[in-house]
Amino acid sequence: MAEKYDVIVIGGGSIGLPAALNLAKQKLKVLVLEREGGPGQENNKKAIGGIRATHSDYGKITVCLRSIEIMKNWQEEMGDDIGWMSNGYSYPAYNAKDAKTLQDLMQIQLSYGLNIKWVSPEEYNELVPGITMEGLVGSTFSPEDGSCSPLLMGSAYYFHALRAGVEFRFSQKVTDLRIEHGKIVSVVTDKDSYSAATVINAAGNFARDIGLMADLDLPVYPDNHEAGISEPVARFFGPMVVDMRRAPGSANFYFYQNHEGQVVFCITPDPPILGIDNRSTSEFLPLCAKRMLEIYPRLRNLKVRRTWRGQYPMTPDGFPIVGKSSTVSNLINAVGMCGQGFMLGPGMGELLTRMTLGTTTESDQRVLQSFDPNRSFSGQEAFK
């Protein structure tokens, strides 16, 4: 049995890394267990890098507003260039019905403090020069949303966590949680076992497996998404473009130009492709290229450099599951980020730290209502 820790974080990814750093900054002794060979090597690095507070509920808007603040100020406060850009998000509408849905949602978003406005087709064409104007009704534009490099962000959290005294064990898979008297007494891996006062399940794709070790059935089911990145070109458009429309084979898709000048893009398969399979399919590029060029013909000469596949650890309603376990007193679950772990992570890391220390605020309580593990899961997130 290795030495005792204050907190063991299972998963060194989008949620685990920020949680570890923030806990360590509170002088807690933290161990991160990660099944991959390095930090952020599962779905964290597969995020496309967009960070928006443009959600439909208090919880995600609040956590992401805090994430944006952290990332925006990261270079100044922490010293690392993470490629942050306040390039904004946009949801163009190509029919009156979509326009109305988006505008109705804007009222909720505005009420939660989000900076978002409606722009005319002409104004939108200035933000995204050359966008298809035919049928364009207008677009939302939330200028304070942004983007940064998941790779640099993940590395920055990792190195700061190391410096703050966090210990990492890579290539170790958690195989069991030993529970006595309603408490986890040790976390067993394929190589060793460890104990801590608190255990955080931030296992992403594998959250349900970890839950089952504590007799919890966490409804987290990964589905597969594919993404791609282009060559870098001189900056030619501003915000993330999210097209919410459905088309045969796909639901929404989105793309933006990152800090390197590369266009990053992703599409949501419809119906979803459940499971974990990181191998690339022949369907993604033709499907996504067609939809991108239909809305933005200017992209036609842009060369695709790389594509990859990752998972959204989905919950039935599209909202995360964050809260103390009902069965095991020292287990906190922070799972089911539904493909938004990267943007929720920085804010979530701070929230998890307050939950561990028992210092949550009133706002935190309201946030946690959105993410309540014991909710009915009957609702549907508007931007799922």
Place this chain on the structure above:
Amino acid sequence: MKEYRLKQHPILDVPVYDYINFYWNGSLIPARKHEMISSALIANGINVFGHHHKDGTAQGIFCANGQCAKCTVIANGVAVKSCMTQVTENMIVTSADGLPELPLVENPVEFEPIEEIATDVLIIGGGPSGLAAAMQLGSFGIQTLMIDDKHELGGKLVLQTHKFFGSEEDSRAGTRGHEIGKILAAEVQKLDSVTVWLNSTAIFVFSDKKVGILKDGVYKLVSPKRILNAAGAREKFLRFAGNNLARIYGAGAFQTLVNRDLVKPTQRLFIIGGGNVGLIGAYHAIQAGIEVVGLAEAMPSCGGYKVHADKLKRLGVPIYTSHSILSANGDETVESITIVKLDSKFKPIPGTEKSFDCDTILIAVGLDSLSEFTLEATAAGIPVYSAGDALEIAEASSAMFNGKIVGLQIAKDSGAVTDDIPQEWYDKAAVLKSHPGAIKGYQNNPAEEGVFPIIHCLQEIPCNPCTTVCPTNSIHTEDGSLMAVPLYSGSCIGCGKCVLICPGLAITLVDYRKDKDLPTVTMPYEINNIPVKVGDLLSLVDIDGRELVTAPVTAYVENKNSHTALVRVAVPKAVAKQVVSFIVQPEAVSRALEHTVLLEKYADDAMICLCERVSVGEVRKLIKGGITDLNQLKAITRAGMGPCGAKTCEVLIKGLLREEGIPTEKVVPNTKRPVFIEVSLDKFPGGKRS
């Protein structure tokens, strides 16, 4: 403006060109119709095609193979790889300085439905091994699709102007590579069940068992039952100060420019690497009228065939063994090279640096099998085979033979054949891929009378055309095997066939019949870009290039078909048996600079990732900090995230990890992802989910 093109070539026909004009940075300059923009630029003496967006340093040709993007230019407003884009009349080409602009186009894109094709066998690569396999598969009527990313079949055979090694029976030894390529391609084209797609690049083998292929700029999906990876290899690069200067590239790129496009990309060349690739590259350079200043090899002796190295030394090219490159020096392009002697642990010995003027450096330090398609097919669950360099790095003679074996194996696995593959095929394959063996002495001194060949081929290599060409059957290898050194015994009639066929130019004919004291020596010669005529005084040398005697040419016999001439001299009998050839490159060409160029930079300033401009030092620091996951190194530094897709840096980073003492099993390899080469979005037709 001076034209940097080959006006004549001793082996290759130089066609009469049609010329067009195009604009380069505002000036109208000539180009050969249909040639690649890169070759047109080089032919006009332009070697800097742009400047890197990260550090503003010069960019130019690097792979000449569509794999990287260092040759990017802006053609009619669009950023393109100049080595893969044909120049057109009045095309407006500008240098790519910084990030390219994406042109504003508003006309909608038309989407054709995607074409999907099924085939029994997909062969990726139409080089020696793919062609040999296709011939087997075609002979059994197995439906085969062979794709190649070039506009003609033959792979690297197309670039091989030298005569091949091996045996006449199994690998057409004695015939020139580019001719073998044509012969094999013609045979494959005759096969009914084999379809050939040229200009076709495999993009990825996807998990749904479909292979994405870009054919003539149109994306198609092919569903094969079996895949043969015959895609060859890629050249390794080196870490050294100044390795990001323009005009440093591999021998493959060099041969493409010189032997395919007939341009003269350099006047003065230095070569790093004494394997067959580097040695042959040097020979090809001299045949293209390029001065070869020197060749450095890190090992105490060249790894390539001795006959190749000997040939160079005799031409007057110095070979610096136990030497490596310390730096490439220059502002934007190479202006000089500094080499250094290495100790027994391959560490540079201070004070032994030498600098030479040169405008181009070839890096020929070995090849790596191209394994992507094998890994992808395995992951997708498609039975996959490999042949040629994709299987194992060896000579093309070996590639042809193992292609034949794997072709039969696939036919067998497909149920088309039941016979076993003959054991002697495997035995022959093992010999053909052999590295050079022991070096023997000259055979016993024959009596100085009559006429007979002197065989200056002293190293065991898999090669024997001299034994099969002799009409009196007077040449045999020591033990009759392909590998052993050839020996003469019998009754030479002086026909000279052995002299003409020897790929190593390592046989001379000594004839005492007319004058016992002043016998004639007949030597092969194939550098007639440096003409030799009767009466010329030649500086005759022995096997190692040591000068023996000066003598006039008494006869010069051209052989239009073989492109090998016979040069005859009469020399005193004391040296007749030692004379092998004569010096063609003056000693002054390879003289070191009086003042050695020593940079203040050191090796850690060298680039490890040329695409993203990541230095050796950056990566070394992380390795020393305990990071041995290539994916994490990539995430932090961007090494491997550029257009070439880690094709160049992966090997260099693995080398650095070794140098830092990290055992291979601790290194987490790079994850390989689509796409194999960058493809513009409009190349993907409208796809549907199945």
